Amino acid sequence: MALTNRFLMGCASLSMVFAIGFVMQNGADTPPAPVVRSYDQAQRLIAPPVSTDTLAEASAEAMAVSRDRIALSDIALTVGTASDAADDAVDALALPADDERLASIAPIDPMNDLAPLEVAERACDPVMELSAQPGAMVLVSIDAPCLPGARVTLHHNGLMFTHLTDAAGQLVVSAPALSESAVFIADLGNGDGAVGHVMVPDMVQYERAAAQWRGDLGISLHAYEFGATYGEEGHVWAGALSTSAVDAQMVLLGDRDLPESYRAEVYTVPATAAMAGQVQLSIEAEVTVANCDRDIQAEAIQWRAGGQLEVRELSLAVPGCDTVGDFLLLKNLLQDLKLAAR
Numbered sequence: 001m002a003l004t005n006r007f008l009m010g011c012a013s014l015s016m017v018f019a020i021g022f023v024m025q026n027g028a029d030t031p032p033a034p035v036v037r038s039y040d041q042a043q044r045l046i047a048p049p050v051s052t053d054t055l056a057e058a059s060a061e062a063m064a065v066s067r068d069r070i071a072l073s074d075i076a077l078t079v080g081t082a083s084d085a086a087d088d089a090v091d092a093l094a095l096p097a098d099d100e101r102l103a104s105i106a107p108i109d110p111m112n113d114l115a116p117l118e119v120a121e122r123a124c125d126p127v128m129e130l131s132a133q134p135g136a137m138v139l140v141s142i143d144a145p146c147l148p149g150a151r152v153t154l155h156h157n158g159l160m161f162t163h164l165t166d167a168a169g170q171l172v173v174s175a176p177a178l179s180e181s182a183v184f185i186a187d188l189g190n191g192d193g194a195v196g197h198v199m200v201p202d203m204v205q206y207e208r209a210a211a212q213w214r215g216d217l218g219i220s221l222h223a224y225e226f227g228a229t230y231g232e233e234g235h236v237w238a239g240a241l242s243t244s245a246v247d248a249q250m251v252l253l254g255d256r257d258l259p260e261s262y263r264a265e266v267y268t269v270p271a272t273a274a275m276a277g278q279v280q281l282s283i284e285a286e287v288t289v290a291n292c293d294r295d296i297q298a299e300a301i302q303w304r305a306g307g308q309l310e311v312r313e314l315s316l317a318v319p320g321c322d323t324v325g326d327f328l329l330l331k332n333l334l335q336d337l338k339l340a341a342r
Contacts, residue, residue, distance in 0.1 A: 161253035162261035
C-alpha cells in the first residue's frame, strides 16, 4: 500500500513537472501581468515628492518681475467650451432688424455735405469764356458775381489792358489775338483771376501792330497807308476812321477814365490787300500836363503773318511843361508793312 502510494505520488509529481515545463515553454512570449501597487506607491513613481519649501522658492522666482516689465496679478484663466465660442460668433454676426437698419441710414444731401463757406467761395470764383470771332478777334466774357465794379487787367502775349466789371460783376470785350493758340489771363486783384484759351485759325491772314502804356501818357499809334500823310485819307489812328480799300481797323483797349489803367491801341490789316503797297507805322507822344517833364515807358508789339511776335520797350524823357501841345514822333519802334495784292 505504501509502495502504491509512493508510486502514485511520483507519477503525480512527474505529471506536474511536465505540465509546468509545457506552460513555461509556451508562455515565454506573453508579457508579464501588470503589477498592482498601492496609490502611494504609484504617486512616488510618477513624480518625486516636492517639499513645501521648494514650492515657495519656485513661486517666488515665478512672480519676480524686472523693473522694465509690467507685473500682472489676480488673473483668472477661463476656458469656454466649443459651443460657447460658436454662440459668441453668431451673436457678433447677428444683423439688426430691417427697421433698425433703415432707421440707421441717414439721407444723403450733397449740398448739405458741402461746407457753406466752400459753396460760397466756389460761387464767387470768376469765370472766363473765350470765343473766336472773324478778323482774328476774340470775344472775352468774364463773370465775377461777387466783384461788381472791379478792375480787371487782361493779359495776352505781352498785351495788357484794364477795364471795369459792371454792377453784376460781368465784363465783355472784343480783343485782337496775337497768337493762333490764344491764352488770356484776367487779373481782378487780391488773388482773384481766371484763365481762358481759344484757337484762332485765321490769325495767319493778318498783320498787327500795337502800342501799349499805363496811365495818361498821351501816346498814340499811327498807320499811314499807301503813302498817306497826316490827316489825309489812309491815315489811320484813334482820332480818325479808316476809309481805305485795305479794310484796316484800329482797336482801342483799356478804360481811359480809370486812373493808372493799362491801355493799348492795335492796328490790324490783312496780309493780302486789294492792291499791293506799303503801310508806315509810327508811335507819337503828345506833351501834356500829365506827362510833361517826366520819364515815361511804353511798349511796341508787332505780329507778322508768318507767326513772329516782336516786343520792344520804350523809355522817353518828355520835355518840360512849356512845350505842352507839342508832339514827339517815335520812329523805328515798329517795322513798316509791305502788303501783297490778292
